[in-house]
Amino acid sequence: MPVLCSSCAEKRAVLKRPKTGHSLCKECFFWAFEEEVHQTIVAAKLFKPGETVGIAASGGKDSTVLAHVMKLLNERYNYGLELMLLSVDEGITGYRDDSLETVKRNQQQYELPLKIVSYEELYGWTMDAIVKQVGLKNNCTFCGVFRRQALDRGAIMLKVDKICTGHNADDVAETVLMNVLRGDIARLRRCTAISTSSEGEGVVPRCKPLKYAYEKEIVLYAYFKKLDYFSTECIYSPNAYRGYARTFLKDLESVRSSSIMDIIHSGENLSVREGIKMPVQGTCSRCGYISSQALCKSCVLLEGLNRGLPKLGIGKHHRLHDKILSQQPLTEKEERKLKSVEF
Amino acid sequence: MCQVEEDYRDELESVDVPSISKKCVKCKEASAAVVIRAGDAYCRVCFKEYFIHKFRAMLGKNRLIFPGEKVLLAVSGGPSSCSMLNQVKEGLSQNAHKKLRFRPGIIYIDEGGAVGQSVEERRRTVAELQGVFRATGFLFYVVPLEQVLNLPSSVVASAPAPPEHLSSAYKAAVDRFIQSDGSSCLTPQDKGQTSLPEVHESQTQVLQQLIASAKTLTAKQDLLNTLRQHLLVHTARTEGYSKLMLGDNCTRLAVKLLTSISLGRGAQLAQDTGFSDSRYGDIISVRPMRDYSAKEIAYYNHLFNVPSVFIPSLDTKTADKASVQRLTESFVIKLQADFPSTVSTIYRTGEKLQTARLSSSTADHCDRCLLCMCALDTAVEEASALQATLISEQLSQTTSPGATRTTTPRPNRAPVEPESSAPTGQCCSSGGQEHCGRAESGGGCCSSAKGPEMTNLRSLLCYSCQLTIKDMSSVEHLPQYILSEARRRQRRSQMREEISEFLLDGVDEGV
Numbered sequence: 001m002p003v004l005c006s007s008c009a010e011k012r013a014v015l016k017r018p019k020t021g022h023s024l025c026k027e028c029f030f031w032a033f034e035e036e037v038h039q040t041i042v043a044a045k046l047f048k049p050g051e052t053v054g055i056a057a058s059g060g061k062d063s064t065v066l067a068h069v070m071k072l073l074n075e076r077y078n079y080g081l082e083l084m085l086l087s088v089d090e091g092i093t094g095y096r097d098d099s100l101e102t103v104k105r106n107q108q109q110y111e112l113p114l115k116i117v118s119y120e121e122l123y124g125w126t127m128d129a130i131v132k133q134v135g136l137k138n139n140c141t142f143c144g145v146f147r148r149q150a151l152d153r154g155a156i157m158l159k160v161d162k163i164c165t166g167h168n169a170d171d172v173a174e175t176v177l178m179n180v181l182r183g184d185i186a187r188l189r190r191c192t193a194i195s196t197s198s199e200g201e202g203v204v205p206r207c208k209p210l211k212y213a214y215e216k217e218i219v220l221y222a223y224f225k226k227l228d229y230f231s232t233e234c235i236y237s238p239n240a241y242r243g244y245a246r247t248f249l250k251d252l253e254s255v256r257s258s259s260i261m262d263i264i265h266s267g268e269n270l271s272v273r274e275g276i277k278m279p280v281q282g283t284c285s286r287c288g289y290i291s292s293q294a295l296c297k298s299c300v301l302l303e304g305l306n307r308g309l310p311k312l313g314i315g316k317h318h319r320l321h322d323k324i325l326s327q328q329p330l331t332e333k334e335e336r337k338l339k340s341v342e343f
Numbered sequence: 344m345c346q347v348e349e350d351y352r353d354e355l356e357s358v359d360v361p362s363i364s365k366k367c368v369k370c371k372e373a374s375a376a377v378v379i380r381a382g383d384a385y386c387r388v389c390f391k392e393y394f395i396h397k398f399r400a401m402l403g404k405n406r407l408i409f410p411g412e413k414v415l416l417a418v419s420g421g422p423s424s425c426s427m428l429n430q431v432k433e434g435l436s437q438n439a440h441k442k443l444r445f446r447p448g449i450i451y452i453d454e455g456g457a458v459g460q461s462v463e464e465r466r467r468t469v470a471e472l473q474g475v476f477r478a479t480g481f482l483f484y485v486v487p488l489e490q491v492l493n494l495p496s497s498v499v500a501s502a503p504a505p506p507e508h509l510s511s512a513y514k515a516a517v518d519r520f521i522q523s524d525g526s527s528c529l530t531p532q533d534k535g536q537t538s539l540p541e542v543h544e545s546q547t548q549v550l551q552q553l554i555a556s557a558k559t560l561t562a563k564q565d566l567l568n569t570l571r572q573h574l575l576v577h578t579a580r581t582e583g584y585s586k587l588m589l590g591d592n593c594t595r596l597a598v599k600l601l602t603s604i605s606l607g608r609g610a611q612l613a614q615d616t617g618f619s620d621s622r623y624g625d626i627i628s629v630r631p632m633r634d635y636s637a638k639e640i641a642y643y644n645h646l647f648n649v650p651s652v653f654i655p656s657l658d659t660k661t662a663d664k665a666s667v668q669r670l671t672e673s674f675v676i677k678l679q680a681d682f683p684s685t686v687s688t689i690y691r692t693g694e695k696l697q698t699a700r701l702s703s704s705t706a707d708h709c710d711r712c713l714l715c716m717c718a719l720d721t722a723v724e725e726a727s728a729l730q731a732t733l734i735s736e737q738l739s740q741t742t743s744p745g746a747t748r749t750t751t752p753r754p755n756r757a758p759v760e761p762e763s764s765a766p767t768g769q770c771c772s773s774g775g776q777e778h779c780g781r782a783e784s785g786g787g788c789c790s791s792a793k794g795p796e797m798t799n800l801r802s803l804l805c806y807s808c809q810l811t812i813k814d815m816s817s818v819e820h821l822p823q824y825i826l827s828e829a830r831r832r833q834r835r836s837q838m839r840e841e842i843s844e845f846l847l848d849g850v851d852e853g854v
Contacts, residue, residue: 007775009741019732022739032738044726139626158710180604181678183688185695194726212731241682248674255667256561258732258810265728265806266609271718273613273697 007032014224018216018257026224033221037209038073044194046207047162049080054204055158056151057085057106057114058169059099062166064100064106064229065218068211070164084158088150089118090143091126093235101228104342107227117154119146123298125305129235134310139236141314142305145297147316167208172216177245183273185280192267194226203290214260285325294321308334349821369393377642381683385644394635394643399441401631406513407619408499408586410444410520410589415584416481417575418449420472420652424590427632427642429649431588432479440673444520449476449483450578452571456489456547457554458655471652486578489546491570496828498573499713528585553820554657562814564657565606569714569808570822579626587628591616594637594675596630602671608807610720616693622716694831701813712805721808729806803832 003013005025013023015034023335024032037083040046045054055070067085074081085102090096091336100116107114120126123146131139140250156162172192195207210218222229252259272278283289291297297313304312305323312320323330365374367386375384378430382394385393402408416431418424434443455465471484476483559564580589591599597614603615614620620628632640644651658665663673679685723729801809802817814819818826839846 007739007741017735017739020735020739022736024739028739032735035738036731036734040726043772045731054674156537176604177601180601180689180692181685183692185692188692212728212735244674244678248670251664251670251674252667255664256559256810257671259667261728261732262607263811265607265720266612268603268723268727269610269806270612271610271697273695276695295379298586 019214037069039274041209047081051269053086053163054155054163056163056165057087057103059102059230061222061229062168064227065168065222067175082114085112085114086154087116090117091128093117101103102230115154117150117157122150129294138314149298152204153266163204164209166215168210168215171258173260174245174249176263189272243257317323397634405618407689408445409516412445413584414445414447414586414588415579416447416449416588418451420654421642422644422651423592423632425651426644426649427590446480449481451485453487456550461583475650487542489542489550490573492822494577494824497823498577511661555822557815559814564668565811576623576841589628589630590632591630592632592637594686595691596633597686598672598675600693602668605667606807609689611717613697712808713803800829
């Protein structure tokens with residue numbers, strides 16, 4: 001017996017919404033999905049008319065759907081935004097080069113300008129080269145730190161007012177869990193915020209319009225809209241520990257489908273006890289980027305790479321910051337500890 | 344996502360090779376008997392000293408339990424609460440180094456009826472526990488969970504404000520205690536127990552119906568926790584205790600913290616897992632076992648023959664994915680096996696949190712959840728997970744034909760508002776009360792009013808308790824004290840609505 005759409009009660013339902021369990025027809029699902037993103041944008045006042053917004057595009061499902069929906073909503077509701085695509089080329093052969101092809105196709109389909117910034121031009125290192133020196137363990141640290149800054153630099157080059165990223169509800173919930181497991185109270189407090197407040201110069205505000213969209217619904221949306229996206233895991237990412245949190249979240253979702261939203265609700269309502277030490281935001285004394293230490297992570301990592309001591313930025317070596325700043329050589333003992341890991 | 348250091352291995356996975364040296368790390372003389380953590384090998388004597396000191400230190404540091412105060416120990420029969428009982432007994436004994444100075448009593452809640460144990464099984468368990476309790480010489484109460492059906496609604500009504508705790512008050516209490524020579528309270532006044540209330544089979548059935556009305560094990564467990572808590576608080580109140588001691592250990596609390604987050608109880612985390620919990624006002628719960636890991640307790644109980652009794656619970660012998668609570672437990676335990684600092688890291692995260700939104704002094708009792716008695720966390724901003732979920736539900740349901748598409752569906756800002764409380768209120772409160780609670784399945788007035796009653800109830804609940812109620816087939820099986828308090832609150836808020844234009848800002852009589 002065909003199930004009727006619970007929204008229009010006319011057409012045949014083609015899917016069961018992972019988020020609410022309702023059966024919907026294709027059109028009603030599209031409408032609901034887009035409308036929800038719109039409500040999120042309006043309720044959180046993410047954009048102002050006339051702003052230029054960079055969409056962080058990786059070619060994956062989240063950013064592809066984000067680009068599609070942003071363009072659609074911008075026209076449907078006259079946001080008055082100028083949209084652009086912004087991509088980072090980490091220099092991973094067999095992964096990013098392929099996904100960037102998808103982004104380039106998206107650019108033509110959506111007729112949006114595209115800017116690609118590469119690690120090579122910004123840092124002089126591609127991820128391929130970094131992995132050659134660092135090994136497969138810990139390389140995600142480099143990639144993650146560099147990408148955060150690369151997006152900002154790209155945004156400044158494009159002169160955009162804001163960046164929006166494709167983080168979905170699953171990502172946010174997973175991060176809440178991760179930060180609890182790591183005991184990272186500062187990030188636990190920040191991670192559910194839908195947009196970053198103006199953090200200082202050289203940092204472009206970011207927001208997550210898909211914050212309340214389930215990953216499964218994003219895939220459903222892309223599937224039924226026949227959107228062109230690239231779905232391969234990065235060849236360098238083992239991501240062991242985060243994998244536990246991810247599996248746990250998926251299991252939770254299967255026990256109670258609202259779990260993802262429940263966790264975000266929890267995260268939004270946490271409050272940190274007074275008197276708990278929080279890292280103070282300052283600026284990097286070398287590059288001027290935001291940093292809670294004398295040197296920003298990206299500069300430390302880069303220094304490590306350039307000195308042939310890749311472990312310099314892995315783990316905590318704040319004591320060495322002074323030495324790096326004053327360009328002093330490290331002692332032999334220190335060097336030995338920071339040499340590449342055998343694998 | 345936003346964080347980048349993905350290399351947790353080094354930090355969290357410390358290699359735990361037990362130190363080969365067989366000497367105790369403390370006295371460095373006796374040979375080690377237990378390894379608590381990697382590298383920490385203790386001999387029997389030093390381990391006992393360490394364990395006992397930890398208990399006294401926890402109580403001493405927090406200074407919440409006054410000398411001479413009556414404290415009710417909630418003992419479930421499990422290793423943790425039995426160990427707590429053992430510590431209290433140890434601390435009160437004449438030869439204790441730093442004597443504890445409060446007056447203990449024990450309470451055991453027999454949940455056999457909810458779990459589905461036979462009368463015979465329940466009797467056997469109770470008998471076994473009574474043996475343990477008698478050996479302590481403390482006063483004890485064995486209360487069947489069925490009694491929760493007869494609670495007065497004062498349990499979930501406005502809780503009296505907690506007494507002010509000042510350090511001067513503590514000192515004064517100490518002085519008073521010393522003057523009165525303190526001996527009177529240490530001798531167990533009236534040994535034994537209050538008479539064991541008979542459980543009627545019909546009551547067990549009502550209780551079972553209530554538990555069965557929760558469709559998921561997650562909701563069943565949550566409901567059972569709530570009922571147990573109410574019964575504990577009520578017994579403490581009627582028997583004149585002002586503190587309730589719970590046996591939650593560090594491992595348990597880490598699981599509880601992650602469970603709470605997964606169930607949407609972020610705002611209540613600090614109360615759910617902190618040392619003290621004052622949500623019931625006059626009765627304060629404390630968790631003195633929170634610094635012990637389950638492993639330490641197991642070692643101690645084993646080495647020093649602390650008896651405990653195995654009692655099955657709702658999730659005994661269920662699969663990992665049977666409920667959110669069960670899944671979280673197995674996740675934490677498994678992760679702990681690979682990364683030995685998991686439990687302590689989660690636990691320490693909890694230490695850094697506090698109860699949200701409690702700072703506003705206007706948080707009167709109407710703003711507390713009907714079930715868990717925590718401050719409501721449902722008055723959220725427009726951009727929030729709760730609003731997003733409501734919008735999703737609204738957009739996925741039939742809208743009146745015609746009025747669609749072109750107009751942007753505005754989210755009904757507060758579906759949590761009592762929209763149609765009138766019909767239910769009238770029907771049920773007008774004398775039909777017993778009839779309502781007693782589940783005359785499909786009985787006229789209530790079954791028709793079931794829908795609105797359910798939605799009305801939601802407005803009185805916190806986010807997480809709403810989820811539990813959502814998982815229930817009907818709310819008519821809820822105990823009478825909850826339903827009548829719900830109706831009372833609804834009437835109050837209706838009244839408030841009517842006279843709202845004459846009320847001045849800031850003047851809030853609350854209850």
